[in-house]
Amino acid sequence: MATTACFIIVSRNDIPIYEAEVGSTVKREDAAHLHQFILHAAQDIVQDLAWTTSAMFLKAIDRFNDLVVSVYVTAGHILLSE
Template sequence: MTAAKEFYFVIIGHEDQPIFEMDFSSSDKKKKESESRHLNQFIAHAALDVVDECALINNTMHLKQIDKFNEWNVSAFVTMGRIRFLMLHTQRCDEGIRQFFQEMYETYIKYSMNPFYTIGSAIKSPAFEQKALIYGRKYLV
């Protein structure tokens, strides 16, 4: 029996505040999603120190599995502007996660170029959320 693929994506700003977050899973678990949201946020914020350490050591933007908490693996992508993209995932999917990070980075760059967007503020755009859903279905689930 194979476990369901679950993914939690979050963009973290300069001051460790979440800018955008989204859950992806291969099965529809709305009740479990609401119960585990706080745990996912805790795991993501606990991994930030490891992400910062790895970003100083490595010259690459994409950091493969850098941390693990119970069944959750943590992968990261650090932009040149020090915005951190974190992906919590239950199964390894390195290439899909890398492609998802690349697409979301490009989407974030386009969104951040909007003169009405303040860097580091929460992203509440339906278009941005739709792009994340499309890329999540394409590369992750």
């Protein structure tokens, strides 16, 4: 089964700092826009969860079709999404 992952680091002010796609799936034309749309939609969930839990890894916070959003939150609240 071929899989792909999109790794994005987002600053405290919701500005993407770093973005990388890793995987062996043939890339679709709209894949970059789709990943950004999904991650920005999930940021509202992350902002609520980051203040209600002490966990730094928030697994499977959002889903879109076969894509799953998992998030690591640093102590400075910089988000590492995949």
